Amino acid sequence: MAVTEPSSVQDVREGLEGAGYLAGESAALVAYLATRLGKPVLVEGPAGVGKTELAKALSRYLDRTLVRLQCYEGLDEAKALYEWNYRKQLLRIQAGGESGWDDVQDDIFNDEFLLERPLMQAIASAEPVVLLIDEIDKTDQEFEAMLLELLSDFQITIPELGQVAATTMPVVVLTSNNSRELTEALKRRCLYLWLDYPELEREMEIVRMHAPELPEALARRMVEVVRMVRSLDLKKPPSIAESIDWARTLLLMGAEDIDRETFEQSMSIIVKHRTDIDLVAERVGVKLADSVRPQA
Amino acid sequence: MPTPYGHRPETGPPGLAPKLLAFCEELRSEGVAVGTSEILDAFAALEQVPWESRDDFREALAATIAKSQEDRRLFELLFDRWFFRTAEAEAIEREIAEGGRRHEGAERLDIDELREQIRDAIVEGDDGEMRDLARLAIAAFGRQGEGSGVVGVDVQRIRRTLGLSAGQAPADDGAAELPPIDREQLNAFERHLRRELERDLIERTSTLPPARPLAELDRALPTSPTQDLAAVHRAVSQMKRRLATLGHEQRGRRKGRTVDVRRTMRASLETGGVPLRLRHRPKRPRRPEIYVLCDVSTSVTSASVFFLSVLHALHDSFRKLRSFVFIERISEVTEIFEHERDFREIAARISSEGGVADVSGYTDYGRVWLEFLGEISEDLDPRSTVIVLGDARTNGREPHAEVFAQVAERAGRLFWLNPEPKLYWNYGDSVMAAYERYCDGAFECWTTRHLETFVNVVAGGVPAAD
Numbered sequence: 001m002a003v004t005e006p007s008s009v010q011d012v013r014e015g016l017e018g019a020g021y022l023a024g025e026s027a028a029l030v031a032y033l034a035t036r037l038g039k040p041v042l043v044e045g046p047a048g049v050g051k052t053e054l055a056k057a058l059s060r061y062l063d064r065t066l067v068r069l070q071c072y073e074g075l076d077e078a079k080a081l082y083e084w085n086y087r088k089q090l091l092r093i094q095a096g097g098e099s100g101w102d103d104v105q106d107d108i109f110n111d112e113f114l115l116e117r118p119l120m121q122a123i124a125s126a127e128p129v130v131l132l133i134d135e136i137d138k139t140d141q142e143f144e145a146m147l148l149e150l151l152s153d154f155q156i157t158i159p160e161l162g163q164v165a166a167t168t169m170p171v172v173v174l175t176s177n178n179s180r181e182l183t184e185a186l187k188r189r190c191l192y193l194w195l196d197y198p199e200l201e202r203e204m205e206i207v208r209m210h211a212p213e214l215p216e217a218l219a220r221r222m223v224e225v226v227r228m229v230r231s232l233d234l235k236k237p238p239s240i241a242e243s244i245d246w247a248r249t250l251l252l253m254g255a256e257d258i259d260r261e262t263f264e265q266s267m268s269i270i271v272k273h274r275t276d277i278d279l280v281a282e283r284v285g286v287k288l289a290d291s292v293r294p295q296a
Numbered sequence: 297m298p299t300p301y302g303h304r305p306e307t308g309p310p311g312l313a314p315k316l317l318a319f320c321e322e323l324r325s326e327g328v329a330v331g332t333s334e335i336l337d338a339f340a341a342l343e344q345v346p347w348e349s350r351d352d353f354r355e356a357l358a359a360t361i362a363k364s365q366e367d368r369r370l371f372e373l374l375f376d377r378w379f380f381r382t383a384e385a386e387a388i389e390r391e392i393a394e395g396g397r398r399h400e401g402a403e404r405l406d407i408d409e410l411r412e413q414i415r416d417a418i419v420e421g422d423d424g425e426m427r428d429l430a431r432l433a434i435a436a437f438g439r440q441g442e443g444s445g446v447v448g449v450d451v452q453r454i455r456r457t458l459g460l461s462a463g464q465a466p467a468d469d470g471a472a473e474l475p476p477i478d479r480e481q482l483n484a485f486e487r488h489l490r491r492e493l494e495r496d497l498i499e500r501t502s503t504l505p506p507a508r509p510l511a512e513l514d515r516a517l518p519t520s521p522t523q524d525l526a527a528v529h530r531a532v533s534q535m536k537r538r539l540a541t542l543g544h545e546q547r548g549r550r551k552g553r554t555v556d557v558r559r560t561m562r563a564s565l566e567t568g569g570v571p572l573r574l575r576h577r578p579k580r581p582r583r584p585e586i587y588v589l590c591d592v593s594t595s596v597t598s599a600s601v602f603f604l605s606v607l608h609a610l611h612d613s614f615r616k617l618r619s620f621v622f623i624e625r626i627s628e629v630t631e632i633f634e635h636e637r638d639f640r641e642i643a644a645r646i647s648s649e650g651g652v653a654d655v656s657g658y659t660d661y662g663r664v665w666l667e668f669l670g671e672i673s674e675d676l677d678p679r680s681t682v683i684v685l686g687d688a689r690t691n692g693r694e695p696h697a698e699v700f701a702q703v704a705e706r707a708g709r710l711f712w713l714n715p716e717p718k719l720y721w722n723y724g725d726s727v728m729a730a731y732e733r734y735c736d737g738a739f740e741c742w743t744t745r746h747l748e749t750f751v752n753v754v755a756g757g758v759p760a761a762d
Contacts, residue, residue: 008346009345009352025351025355026355026358026359029345029352029355029356029359030355030359032344032345033341033344033345033356033359033360036344037337037340037341037344039337042363044364044365086572087566087567090567090572094568178365181364184329187363187364188331188333188334188363190363191337191341191359191360192358192359192360192362192363192364192368193359194365194368
């Protein structure tokens with residue numbers, strides 16, 4: 001299978017679109033730079049603007065396998081890098097019987113007894129991959145420090161084996177919800193991309209891409225309402241994924257316009273906190289009634 | 297070489313590289329950390345993008361140089377200014393002026409028509425179009441001789457004459473209702489106006505005004521109370537994570553673990569009966585118990601909104617938290633915070649039914665300690681942390697530091713956050729010193745940055761810089 005190699009920003013944008021992701025100006029450019037320069041990309045932005053999706057779309061577009069490491073509090077090397085399969089080692093020792101200690105020692109510390117975890121997988125893979133390190137801000141700083149060797153040199157040091165260097169250059173995407181400040185050292189090694197909620201037009205395109213049957217006028221109206229909701233001070237503003245869900249819901253409901261009734265019935269798709277629901281009903285619901293009634 | 301134009305701006309050696317370096321230097325002077333590796337990256341990135349596209353050029357630079365949202369904001373501000381100035385400097389250097397051609401066609405323009413066009417361009421959001429129209433507008437006004445010479449004043453004057461304002465325009469004399477103008481778009485148009493006026497000025501005088509460092513106002517991220525609230529929540533959730541993980545992991549990992557014999561034996565079956573791996577009884581992590589006392593009197597009015605938002609955030613993060621507000625007497629408000637999620641609602645309820653509506657409205661710290669000790673002294677133990685938010689201004693009443701000392705003794709840790717700068721501590725009726733010596737730590741705290749410092753110190757990390 002031929003590996004896709006983009007030759008311009010335009011290529012990347014079209015490629016991503018082909019993979020079902022409408023990239024903004026900066027997203028396409030940074031993705032392009034990442035493939036050309038071989039530098040990891042750090043993507044930050046509010047929840048639900050398509051940070052993870054960007055990595056997935058990249059893997060589809062570049063025709064590479066996606067290796068994903070989901071970060072969480074307390075994630076350690078054994079789960080991220082590699083682990084020795086000590087049970088198998090033990091078996092080897094017992095089965096070896098008479099052979100000398102030196103033989104055994106050489107034997108049990110080789111690839112056969114190594115359990116590869118995502119980061120190791122990405123490095124050791126024969127085919128180039130896309131490595132997604134998701135929600136890096138959930139881990140602690142110690143883990144970040146561990147990543148540095150991988151991110152700058154694409155290699156991992158295993159004390160018993162020495163250095164394992166990447167044979168193929170992975171495209172690395174790190175995402176962060178900005179819940180804590182990442183260290184300078186990590187940022188220094190990455191290209192930085194801030195993803196925000198898209199412009200009205202682009203969000204409309206995204207919605208219509210995922211719900212093509214939705215008439216344009218309704219899609220516009222819907223995105224306008226979603227933006228109105230986002231502009232309120234909510235605990236959790238609606239994400240793009242939720243706009244898409246809402247679009248599909250409206251289709252199912254057979255709605256022709258978003259009036260107050262439709263809105264109140266389907267509001268729970270985009271607003272998910274009790275206090276938020278009250279606030280939205282109070283602010284947005286009222287506006288809808290005003291503007292829709294004359295037509296209805 | 298002397299020039300007929302007076303002060304000639306320094307252009308440095310020709311070529312892009314020195315200009316880019318100078319730009320990075322300027323970024324550094326504004327506090328963006330641009331390392332050599334970033335500059336190298338920037339050059340590598342620029343080799344990959346076409347330079348004709350201003351957007352691509354800028355994005356490529358930004359992706360390699362500006363590594364946070366705040367950096368990005370500064371970058372945008374400086375990028376525009378720097379390349380604008382460099383281009384203008386170059387123009388003066390080479391004596392390029394647009395001269396007469398500049399406002400061609402302005403004479404033929406009717407103001408109403410211009411107004412219409414500008415409005416359309418703003419609604420459309422077309423950058424190039426807006427720029428051209430901005431120039432036409434300036435020309436039209438220049439003709440009327442209305443220029444005041446001050447860029448900022450002219451911008452507003454032109455905007456008013458054109459009848460541009462954000463929001464729905466009043467539909468006049470039965471004309472078709474005009475589409476509302478987005479504030480963002482209007483700002484963009486004003487930026488173009490400003491830029492073109494500056495260009496005019498530079499061309500007339502053939503000098504560049506000296507570059508000024510960005511004002512604090514420009515640098516700060518746009519803030520509103522709600523955004524502050526979000527920042528407070530972030531700092532507190534960081535505190536929670538730090539308190540929950542860092543503390544225990546290092547303190548009690550090896551020490552005091554007990555071997556679980558039953559599980560060890562069971563695990564040993566896998567390895568042929570050799571107990572290769574010891575199994576331990578899981579250690580129950582201790583729940584941090586936190587008591588927060590918050591001063592809500594008039595002397596800390598400005599800070600109390602901030603403090604209440606800190607409280608609000610704490611309640612979001614910690615389940616074993618009891619909070620109290622006090623002025624002259626103390627009153628527990630844990631319930632209000634637990635049952636009400638909306639911050640404004642909480643603030644309203646505390647002020648109405650917090651039970652602290654005292655007679656005098658003056659803080660009485662001494663009495664507060666007595667009551668606090670009396671009410672919950674049994675519950676305090678070495679595992680609990682007490683945090684006091686207040687200015688320690690007793691209004692001349694008895695501070696009862698010895699009672700405070702008892703509280704400090706019973707509680708495991710006691711911290712004081714003071715909304716006043718350290719400079720003002722112990723001046724006037726502030727008795728901070730009397731209390732400070734019993735605290736495990738006293739901090740000044742009136743911005744989220746201070747709060748982060750506090751979080752770092754409490755969590756055992758390093759104190760934040762400055």
